[in-house]
């Protein structure tokens with residue numbers, strides 16, 4: 290039984306980096322917590338600190354989300370515990386290696402964690418949120434979701450999935466009382482970079498945000514009702530015009546006939562027209 294009106298937040302990847310900051314900020318906002326990650330020692334230490342500094346109830350679950358049995362345990366908690374009002378799908382890994390230098394087994398593991406686990410946990414949490422008419426899902430995507438040329442393409446693809454999935458979830462669940470937010474951090478100062486293969490100090494300081502500032506900005510975006518929050522993007526109008534262009538185009542993407550430029554003979558005709566104009 291949650292000890293607070295806010296209910297309980299389940300945070301994946303809570304042992305370090307962005308997830309540990311979410312744990313701190315959400316406890317301070319009055320949530321009880323369930324912290325999930327592989328490193329039991331780090332989870333236990335964080336839980337003790339947060340219990341004594343905030344007085345909140347903090348449980349931990351050591352689980353490898355790439356392990357089917359462990360993942361099933363987290364799914365079972367999300368299905369059974371009606372006190373859970375907030376799921377933060379944060380656990381994830383990245384890579385910086387280009388395709389030809391990347392190990393496909395590692396890429397596959399990344400897809401399982403960044404896409405597979407996030408999807409299964411969402412499927413476990415969402416029905417209860419809908420039944421209770423209350424719940425929030427925060428999905429940690431990345432700016433590479435809309436800039437896949439920036440890092441490894443499988444990482445970018447996995448985060449594009451998170452963005453598309455979140456937009457669709459919002460479309461389907463907003464009217465059922467479920468809030469969905471996709472957060473697209475830029476470079477953030479965590480262990481992510483060492484794990485991904487580029488030490489943080491190789492990045493220009495001007496493009497790296499602290500994890501504290503990133504999470505505070507993301508929670509401010511949540512408070513403002515945003516579905517997509519890009520903490521580093523100075524001008525919101527840039528996202529709004531990108532999104533407006535996407536939505537305008539989406540009404541034109543299916544047709545019984547090919548576009549005129551793809552009709553048989555159209556390409557040869559246009560080449561001939563260009564040649565005769567020279």
Ligand SMILES: NC(=O)c1ccc[n+]([C@@H]2O[C@H](COP(=O)([O-])OP(=O)(O)OC[C@H]3O[C@@H](n4cnc5c(N)ncnc54)[C@H](OP(=O)(O)O)[C@@H]3O)[C@@H](O)[C@H]2O)c1
Nearest residue numbers: 302304305306307326327328354381431476477479480481
């Ligand atoms: N840092 C950035 O520049 C940046 C930018 C954009 C998006 N993001 C995204 O932000 C999220 C958090 O990353 P971070 O920057 O905080 O990195 P981090 O400091 O490396 O933290 C990653 C967290 O995920 C957990 N984790 C990793 N593999 C796991 C697994 N198989 N099962 C369960 N938990 C696992 C780690 O804990 P254990 O090792 O204890 O399991 C850790 O708590 C990720 O989804 C990442 O893609 C980061």
